[in-house]
Amino acid sequence: MAGPNPRSYDLVLYGATGYTGDLTAQYITTHLPSDLRWAIAGRTLSKLNTLASTLAILRPDRPPPAIVTVEHTKEGLSALANTTRVLITAVGPFHRYGSVVMEACATTGTHYLDSTGETPWVYEVAHKYHDLAKKNGACLITQCAMDSAPADLAAYALVRFLREKCDAGTKEVVHSIQEWKNGMSGGTLHSLVGVAGGYPFAHLKESIKPLALSVDGVRPQSKPRSFGLSGTRREEEVGLLTDSVIGISDTGLVYRSWSLMEYGEAFSYFTGMKAANRVSGFLWHAGLAMSLPMLLISPLRKMLTSVLPSPGEGPSEKAKARDRTSWQTVAFCDNSSAQKAVCEMEYSGDMYSLTALLLSEAAMVLLQPDGENWAQKLGGGVLTPATLGDQYVERVKAAGLSMQTTLIGQ
Structure with a gap:
């Protein structure tokens, strides 16, 4: 070297x-x-x-x-x-x-x-x-x-692209998982369950706010959006979206990148995963809304942990051979033009x-x-x-x- x-x-x-x-x-x-x-x-x-x-x-x-x-x-x-x-x-x-x-x-x-x-x-x-x-x-x-770096890189690439092509900052980035065919390792599953019991409720509540990871004192002009009660949102370039299982980690990371770099003062970020229709999107949204608080209950965490694969175990080579993930992200200029850019990402392999x-x-x-x-x-x-x-x-x-x-x- x-x-x-x-x-x-x-x-x-x-x-x-x-x-x-x-x-x-x-x-x-x-x-x-x-x-x-x-x-x-x-x-x-x-x-x-x-x-x-x-x-x-x-x-x-x-x-x-x-x-x-x-x-x-x-x-x-x-x-x-x-x-x-x-x-x-x-x-x-x-x-x-x-x-x-x-x-x-x-x-x-x-x-x-x-x-x-x-x-x-x-x-x-x-x-x-x-x-x-x-x-x-x-x-x-x-x-x-695998979970948040693709979202972070897509947002960065789009911000750079709009700055170069349109000489403008970025008003909003909407990120989506279009396809997710992947297994999960025992270590990942135990981490996701265990972290809920590793901190007081006040810490957990504060940490999952969209701007929680932003550099201290740095806040955008625009308020981050959410799905609301419907559990879905339609965006022309990415389709009908519902909650992403990694939406919290994606959002916090991208906003930290925004706070460290120059994405635009009016920047906002929104992420989700593709939904087949509004009914299935709402049911998925409601299911996540009910299941996540259950992880705060110690007996339920222990019960869930007991049936998970052991840390160190993961998907088999046969299962991984079928894995594939694709993402689609759209970004909008912060000037008065109607210009926007789309980033399409794909990985043929396991996460x-x-x-x-x-x-x-x-x-x-x-x-x-x-x-x-x-x-x-x-x-x-x-x-x-x-x-x-x-x-x-x-x-x-x-x-x-x-x-x-x-x-x-x-």
């Missing part, structure tokens, strides 16, 4: 033997440069050795990663962070295990990437570690995964493989920045995937995330 560096590694993958970690290790082995100085890290040496053997079979022509055992303690993780330029963590649930990793990176000036979708935890650490990370030049990028791609390519941008992205301009902090800019968009497109933006209207 370019440039001298006193640290032992360019990249450390922590939690490499878990479901997402294993896929990320495979992606790094098969796609990233062979001169990458990297290590796989975790608590159990035998599991790390087994993974290293698997990676050697995948790419026998490249040097194997180093193996680092580490205890999940403040001291152990601070020492680990001090050995590397970038640390990817796949150790969840993040509300239980993530804060000490992020603190270690913020303190040591180490760039950080994670795969969380736990918005209440992101709300906690974004306000807790942003200033410390910026002081030490660490870019701490959360939610760099955990997409997470591995997103994490790994983000690491390469942090290691080899082009000098143009907002993460560098901001100088660090708790940031978002979109702050990695055009370089990141181009890397993930080249790696297999189809993404096309077009201008429509007069």
Whole structure:
């Protein structure tokens, strides 16, 4: 890798033997440069050795990663962070295990990437570690995964596109999941259920507000929209929408990107998933509205946890072969014109493989920045995937995330 560096590694993958970690290790082995100085890290040496053997079979022509055992303690993780330029963590649930990793990176000036979708935890650490990370030049990028990074990148690409083509800011972005054929891992499901019991109700309530992740004191002129009682909303370019299961995490992340970058003062964001019709959309909306509060009841959480797949388990190779996801996003100029732009995205593959791609390519941008992205301009902090800019968009497109933006209207 370019440039001298006193640290032992360019990249450390922590939690490499878990479901997402294993896929990320495979992606790094098969796609990233062979001169990458990297290590796989975790608590159990035998599991790390087994993974290293698997990676050697995948790419026998490249040097194997180093193996680092580490205890999940403040001291152990601070020492680990001090050995590397970038640390990817796949150790969840993040509300239980993530804060000490992020603190270690913020303190040591180490760039950080994670795969969380736990918005209440992101709300906690974004306000807790942003200033410390910026002081030490660490870019701490959360939610760099399947659930919210595509929404964040689509919004960023559209804002950039409208600025370039129309010389205008963006008034509104409407994001939609058009197709979602994916299984869920045990770790993801346990995280989603467990986070509801990890915080007081007041914290949970505050963290899921649309602007909760925005930088302190930064608010748009426009009030975020919601579905209301009908549970649906029709938008010409994206169709009839209802609640998205990842709508809360998408919304918070995109508004944080807006607050860190220049999207337009009147910016607003809305997200959903395609509904077959208004009746099914309303029923889905009502079902989510009733089921989410049930996670606050401890006996119901324990009952649900007992029937979920174990952490570390995930969809089979046969099941993943059928997976596919597509998104469609529309953005409107904030000037008086009727111009708007549409971003169509598609990924043929499972979402955990997409997470591995997103994490790994983000690491390469942090290691080899082009000098143009907002993460560098901001100088660090708790940031978002979109702050990695055009370089990141181009890397993930080249790696297999189809993404096309077009201008429509007069």
